[in-house]
Amino acid sequence: MSESAFAVETKDLTQRFGRFTAVDRVTMTVAKGEIYGFLGANGAGKTTTIRILCGLLRPTSGSAFVNGHDVIRYPERVKAGIGYMSQKFSLYEDLRVRDNLVFFGGIYGLGRERIEQRIAEITSATGLTELLTRKVRGLPTGWKQRLALACAVLHDPGIIFLDEPTGGVDPVSRRTFWDFIYSLADAGKTIFVTTHYMDEAEYCHRIAIMYQGRILMCDSPSAIRESTGDALLEDAFIRLITRESDTETGGD
Amino acid sequence: MQRLRAIMKKELLHIIRDVRSLTIIFLLPLIMLVLYGYAIRLDLKNIPLAVWDADNSQESRELIRAFTHSGYFTLTLHAITPVDPLEVFQERRAKSVLAIPVDYGARLHDGRAIPVQFLSDASESNTATIAGQYAEQIILSRLMSRFGTDAPLPDVRALVLFNPELESKVFVVPGLVAILFMMICALMTSITIAREKETGTLEQILVSPVRTAEIIIGKLFPYMFLASLIGVVVILIAIFWFGAPFVGSPLLLAVFSIVYLLCSLAIGILISTRVRTVQVAMMAALVITMLPSIMLSGFVFPIASMPLPIRILTHIVPARYFLVIIRGIMLKDASLYLLRFQILPLCILTFILLVVSIRRFRTTLE
Amino acid sequence: MFVLGAHRANDETGDAMSILIDDIHKTYGAQGALAGVTLSIREGERFGLIGPDGAGKSSLMRILCGLIRADRGSFTLCGLDGNRDLRAIKSSIGYMPQRFSLYPDLTVAENLRFFADLFTVPRRERDERLERLYRFSRLKPFAARRAAALSGGMKQKLALSCALIHTPRVLILDEPTTGVDPVSRREFWDILSELSRDGTTILVSTPYMDEAARCDRIAFIHHGRLLAVDTPAGIPGRFPLTILEFRGRRFPVRHDDMLRVRGVASVRLLGDRLRVACESREAVERAVRDMLERSGAEILSVRTDTPSIEDTFVHLMHEEPGHV
Numbered sequence: 001m002s003e004s005a006f007a008v009e010t011k012d013l014t015q016r017f018g019r020f021t022a023v024d025r026v027t028m029t030v031a032k033g034e035i036y037g038f039l040g041a042n043g044a045g046k047t048t049t050i051r052i053l054c055g056l057l058r059p060t061s062g063s064a065f066v067n068g069h070d071v072i073r074y075p076e077r078v079k080a081g082i083g084y085m086s087q088k089f090s091l092y093e094d095l096r097v098r099d100n101l102v103f104f105g106g107i108y109g110l111g112r113e114r115i116e117q118r119i120a121e122i123t124s125a126t127g128l129t130e131l132l133t134r135k136v137r138g139l140p141t142g143w144k145q146r147l148a149l150a151c152a153v154l155h156d157p158g159i160i161f162l163d164e165p166t167g168g169v170d171p172v173s174r175r176t177f178w179d180f181i182y183s184l185a186d187a188g189k190t191i192f193v194t195t196h197y198m199d200e201a202e203y204c205h206r207i208a209i210m211y212q213g214r215i216l217m218c219d220s221p222s223a224i225r226e227s228t229g230d231a232l233l234e235d236a237f238i239r240l241i242t243r244e245s246d247t248e249t250g251g252d
Numbered sequence: 253m254q255r256l257r258a259i260m261k262k263e264l265l266h267i268i269r270d271v272r273s274l275t276i277i278f279l280l281p282l283i284m285l286v287l288y289g290y291a292i293r294l295d296l297k298n299i300p301l302a303v304w305d306a307d308n309s310q311e312s313r314e315l316i317r318a319f320t321h322s323g324y325f326t327l328t329l330h331a332i333t334p335v336d337p338l339e340v341f342q343e344r345r346a347k348s349v350l351a352i353p354v355d356y357g358a359r360l361h362d363g364r365a366i367p368v369q370f371l372s373d374a375s376e377s378n379t380a381t382i383a384g385q386y387a388e389q390i391i392l393s394r395l396m397s398r399f400g401t402d403a404p405l406p407d408v409r410a411l412v413l414f415n416p417e418l419e420s421k422v423f424v425v426p427g428l429v430a431i432l433f434m435m436i437c438a439l440m441t442s443i444t445i446a447r448e449k450e451t452g453t454l455e456q457i458l459v460s461p462v463r464t465a466e467i468i469i470g471k472l473f474p475y476m477f478l479a480s481l482i483g484v485v486v487i488l489i490a491i492f493w494f495g496a497p498f499v500g501s502p503l504l505l506a507v508f509s510i511v512y513l514l515c516s517l518a519i520g521i522l523i524s525t526r527v528r529t530v531q532v533a534m535m536a537a538l539v540i541t542m543l544p545s546i547m548l549s550g551f552v553f554p555i556a557s558m559p560l561p562i563r564i565l566t567h568i569v570p571a572r573y574f575l576v577i578i579r580g581i582m583l584k585d586a587s588l589y590l591l592r593f594q595i596l597p598l599c600i601l602t603f604i605l606l607v608v609s610i611r612r613f614r615t616t617l618e
Numbered sequence: 619m620f621v622l623g624a625h626r627a628n629d630e631t632g633d634a635m636s637i638l639i640d641d642i643h644k645t646y647g648a649q650g651a652l653a654g655v656t657l658s659i660r661e662g663e664r665f666g667l668i669g670p671d672g673a674g675k676s677s678l679m680r681i682l683c684g685l686i687r688a689d690r691g692s693f694t695l696c697g698l699d700g701n702r703d704l705r706a707i708k709s710s711i712g713y714m715p716q717r718f719s720l721y722p723d724l725t726v727a728e729n730l731r732f733f734a735d736l737f738t739v740p741r742r743e744r745d746e747r748l749e750r751l752y753r754f755s756r757l758k759p760f761a762a763r764r765a766a767a768l769s770g771g772m773k774q775k776l777a778l779s780c781a782l783i784h785t786p787r788v789l790i791l792d793e794p795t796t797g798v799d800p801v802s803r804r805e806f807w808d809i810l811s812e813l814s815r816d817g818t819t820i821l822v823s824t825p826y827m828d829e830a831a832r833c834d835r836i837a838f839i840h841h842g843r844l845l846a847v848d849t850p851a852g853i854p855g856r857f858p859l860t861i862l863e864f865r866g867r868r869f870p871v872r873h874d875d876m877l878r879v880r881g882v883a884s885v886r887l888l889g890d891r892l893r894v895a896c897e898s899r900e901a902v903e904r905a906v907r908d909m910l911e912r913s914g915a916e917i918l919s920v921r922t923d924t925p926s927i928e929d930t931f932v933h934l935m936h937e938e939p940g941h942v
Contacts, residue, residue: 035889041799042770141671170670170825171928172935175886179871182887186871196799198828199928204889220890222865234800234828241801258735262724269723452719456780459683459713460736461705 006065007032007159007190008053013062015048015213022048024213025062030192032158035185038194039201039237040210046194049210050161053192055079067158083157085148085165093137097128097147100136101154108155115154122150126180142173146180159190166200178203198233211241255462259470266444267474277440277478281432281486285425285494299383302329302337302346309357315368318394319350324386341373348372348383360398381554425490426578427551429483430571431542433509434516436479438541439534441471441520446533449524464613468521476513483509487582500581504588508581508595511602512574516541518605519570525612545571573598636661636788636819637682642691644677644842652677653842654691659821659835661787664814666833667823668931674842675823676716679790682821683713696787709737712781716792719777722766726757726776729765730783737784751779754809771802778809789813791822795829807832827928836927838934845934850927857925857933859883862899864892864910866917879905884933895929 008030015023023045030036038046051057053066055075063070069077091100098119105115123129126146136144145166153160162181166174181203185191193204201207201221208218217224217240221233230236267274301319305312319325328346329335337349351369353359359366370387372380448454457467490496519541527533546552548562549571555563566572573594580586580594588595637659644652652674659665667675680686682693684704693700698707720729730751734744752758755775760768765776774794781789789810795803807829814820814834822833830836831850838845846856869892873885881897892910896902899922910917925933 041801170673171827172670172932175932178887182871197826198800199826202888206889221888222890232828234804237800238804254735254738258732261735262721262728262732265724265728266721451722452715452717453721455685455715456713456719456733457736458685459708459711460733461708461738462736 005032006030007034008036008064008066008192010053010064011062013049013052013064014060015045015052015057016060021213023052023059026213026215028208028215028218030190032190033185033188035181035191035193035203035205037201037204037207038192038210039196039198039207040194041196041241044210045213046210047163048213050163050192050194053078054082054084054161081158083152083155083160084163085152085160086163091136091144091148091151094135096133096135097139098132100147100151104151105154110155118154118156122154125183126150127176140173141169142176145169145173145177149177149180153184153189157189159192160184162191162193164195164197164200165193166197171199174199198237201233209237209240211244216240216244255460256466256470259462259467260473263444263471263474267478277436278482278485280435281428281482282489284428284431285486285489297323298326299324299348299379299386300328300346301325302331302335302340302349303327304331304333304335304349304351306332306334306354307352307356308332311357311360312352315352315356315391315394316350318390319387322386322390324383324390337371346373347379348387350387381557425487425494425496426582427549427575428490429486429578430512430549430574431545431551432482432486433479433513433574434519434541434545434571436482437475437513437516438520438523439537440475440478441517442523442527442533442537443530444471444475445521445524446527446530449527450529464610468610468613472514472517475517476510479513479516480509496582498582500583500585505578505581508574508577508598511599512570512577515570515598515602515605518602518609521609521613522605525609544569548572549575551575567597568601570598570601573601634661635659636663637693637695637821639678639682639693640691642678642681642688642693644674644681644686644688646677646686651842652681652688655839655842655844657837657844657847659819661819662814662817663835664810664820664822664833666830666836667821667839668825668827668830668836668927669823669839670825670935673839675839676792677842678839679713679792679821679823683711683790684708709784710787712784712786712789714777714781714789714791714794716796720765720773720780723764725762725764726768727761729776729780733780734783739784747783747785751782754812755779769802770798771805774798774802774806775809778806782813786818788819788821791820793823793825795824795826803829827926827931830927838931840935846930853927853930854925857930859895859897859925859933860899861923861925861929862894862896862903862906863921863923864894864906864917865890865919866892866910866915868915869910870913870915876906876909879909882906893923893929895925895933 006029008028010029011027013023013026014021026045026049038049040046048057052059052064053071055066055071055078058072063072065071066078067081069081071078092103095103101119101122102115105118110118119132123132126149128143128147128150131139131143131147136147139147149160149162149165166177169177181191185205193200195201204221206218206220207224208215209224210216217227219227224240225231225233225236228236228239230239303316303319305316316327316330320327325348329340335349335351337351340346340349349369349371351371353367353369356366356368368391370384370391372383445454448457487498491498520537523533523536523540527536544566548555548558548566548569550566551571555566555572558566576594577586577591577598580591635658637657639655639657642652642655655674655678667678669675677686681688682695682700684700684707688700695707696710698710700707721732724732727748730748731744734747739747752761755778757772757776757779760772765773768776778791778794781791791810795806798806810820810822811832822829824830833850835847835849836853837847846853848856867890869887869890871887873887876882876885876894879902881901883895883897885895886893894902894906903920907917907920
């Protein structure tokens with residue numbers, strides 16, 4: 001199964017915590033090089049799904065393959081091939097940009113030469129080269145986000161998980177950040193994003209709208225907007241989940 | 253009034269809700285009390301003693317016997333030839349050395365001044381100080397038994413007089429109260445203000461028409477109340493469990509406790525104006541208030557035996573004054589007049605700190 | 619209607635100015651400065667401030683709330699002078715700081731009562747107002763729950779309720795919806811609309827363009843200067859170019875060649891869409907289409923699109939001298 005055409009493939013993935021079902025029979029495929037977004041409210045099951053896919057959580061039932069590895073049987077192999085960046089990006093504020101990169105390279109077991117080589121590649125792609133000797137503290141948020149992503153991709157992972165990466169930044173910084181993401185996708189990396197911001201969701205190739213642990217719809221942002229007839233993605237999103245909750249209460 | 257009450261009520265709720273901190277605040281003094289009361293005994297028994305008895309007379313042997321019979325000292329070396337104290341200390345054969353001159357017996361007969369030498373290994377300064385005090389006391393009592401009240405004059409310190417057994421818990425309890433007051437008021441106020449900064453609630457309060465004084469007084473009362481409560485509990489335990497004396501006026505103590513609490517509170521506010529997070533506030537409060545209150549107040553180490561620069565530094569440690577005041581009132585029934593050199597500086601220090609802290613609080617936040 | 623403020627009822631002059639800001643300057647620290655902001659906001663208006671981090675949004679709001687003082691310039695709020703009547707101003711403002719903040723160890727009701735007392739709301743009125751705030755926020759069932767145990771959206775509604783307890787005439791909200799999910803955000807903005815309908819003036823900052831669109835007027839702020847003040851519908855009118863939108867698959871990531879085409883100002887890839895800002899459709903469509911097809915992209919459709927607020931914002935920011 002290691003030569004799968006898909007970067008992520010799940011079937012009936014379910015996660016229960018006691019009586020609460022956080023992820024409910026999620027079936028999806030994400031192609032290599034695709035930017036795939038999970039859009040949903042808090043508690044919709046986005047983070048839980050990501051944690052399963054990262055090998056941090058063992059699902060109650062169903063199957064999930066990441067980079068062709070079974071997350072249940074080989075979580076360690078899965079972990080080696082992924083990069084992860086969370087909204088509260090964990091950088092060492094009192095260290096320089098360069099120190100942060102070297103450190104993250106070190107924890108992924110990269111050799112000194114390899115680290116230097118990767119730092120050179122990534123910083124030129126992100127425009128961080130001139131900031132290498134600057135302390136992280138005091139950098140604008142937009143730059144910190146780019147650095148956090150650079151740290152997450154230093155070990156050249158096949159899949160990158162981004163958890164609400166650009167919450168609360170201005171559009172210009174967001175564009176620059178996404179330019180970097182597009183260049184990663186162009187190089188064949190798969191990007192998996194969770195967000196509850198429409199501004200961010202619009203950048204994805206495909207988005208899955210999650211509601212109460214289920215995927216209500218999965219398509220490109222424009223196709224989703226067209227399917228509901230809304231001009232704005234947010235209106236479409238609200239319409240979809242309201243419809244869903246109405247049918248639920250109606251069925252009761 | 254409505255605003256002041258609101259802040260006080262809210263602060264009380266914070267105290268009550270935070271069960272963990274509350275437990276620590278109540279348990280810590282009790283643990284310290286038990287530790288100092290039972291485990292860590294500042295009073296010593298069986299201090300190893302080396303004697304160089306150059307006289308080797310009946311009188312000198314009586315003196316040595318007085319040392320060994322006191323129970324405080326154990327004779328580990330008894331020589332009539334010279335003893336090198338340095339060697340003794342380095343080889344750890346004894347912690348103190350008593351040197352009796354050749355003409356001890358003769359001088360005693362004539363009633364002349366006797367240069368008895370008592371040396372202690374000050375690498376353990378506490379032991380050394382206490383051993384010295386014991387020695388003075390033993391020599392004094394020897395002299396008294398021989399000459400009655402006309403005894404020639406060793407310089408015996410006042411505290412020995414009022415704690416003839418040199419029992420440490422009698423010292424420890426007042427000291428503990430001084431430290432506790434500082435801890436609860438300075439530490440807790442700086443933490444509560446820092447927490448409000450950290451969560452951003454301070455900003456929310458400051459956009460209301462509330463006055464600075466209302467915020468500060470509103471925060472002050474609950475913590476003063478809490479500190480007083482714990483102070484009373486500690487003193488009661490000290491009296492009824494450890495048998496510590498309380499001979500002075502509780503009212504006088506209450507009045508100066510309030511002055512001292514205000515002083516601690518001012519320091520707490522001052523710290524809070526300089527920090528942004530609870531963690532830093534905690535560290536700063538520990539370093540600025542707790543350590544000096546323990547180390548530089550005379551609680552553990554006598555101020556008189558500190559080097560001059562540090563001795564000067566102790567003058568800005570409020571606990572230094574309060575310690576003498578509370579010890580004076582509890583153990584000696586000291587009067588206002590006797591304590592004037594402690595009361596005055598404490599009041600001045602408190603006043604300055606309060607003015608500075610309130611002013612700084614206002615300017616840094618508005 | 620909720621009738622939380624009901625200021626409009628007492629006011630016949632519908633166009634009264636609620637906030638007048640005159641040439642406010644403020645410098646402090648390494649970042650964040652205001653370099654002469656002049657602005658007037660009408661009573662009952664929803665006014666949005668949009669700008670990047672450190673542009674001066676928070677500073678301006680904090681000056682209006684009396685948290686910091688301006689170096690130069692003046693402002694009046696509800697007719698009160700910002701330099702003299704600060705305490706009176708504080709009584710007429712409701713403010714939600716960027717990280718809206720409540721006492722996590724106090725319950726919903728305790729938080730509300732605390733702020734009611736802080737603003738000296740009379741006891742008789744307090745319970746009645748609490749009820750009204752519960753009704754609009756739907757927090758009543760959680761009155762006895764500690765704030766720490768609320769969800770993000772509920773915390774935000776509680777913070778808003780606390781800011782509204784003294785029925786302020788002006789509401790100042792600093793990025794109130796950061797970290798709040800879309801459903802709660804929508805609910806929140808519905809409440810704001812109700813409030814403004816009742817005459818409460820709302821000054822709100824946001825990094826989200828969809829929120830900006832819900833304001834009556836918006837201002838772009840950058841490097842402490844206002845770049846544009848207009849209605850959301852009027853803002854795109856300041857965008858001097860045409861947006862050409864291609865939909866399709868496998869669009870290239872690098873657009874250097876397209877940017878060399880005469881008349882192309884910027885190219886932005888957005889999922890399955892490629893948005894080209896250009897002088898006119900006729901001039902560039904052919905060339906860009908050829909380039910896309912040569913690079914292996916598959917084009918499904920092409921259309922001209924109206925520029926969004928975001929397009930305009932990014933454009934104005936790049937236009938501004940001194941931009942990095």
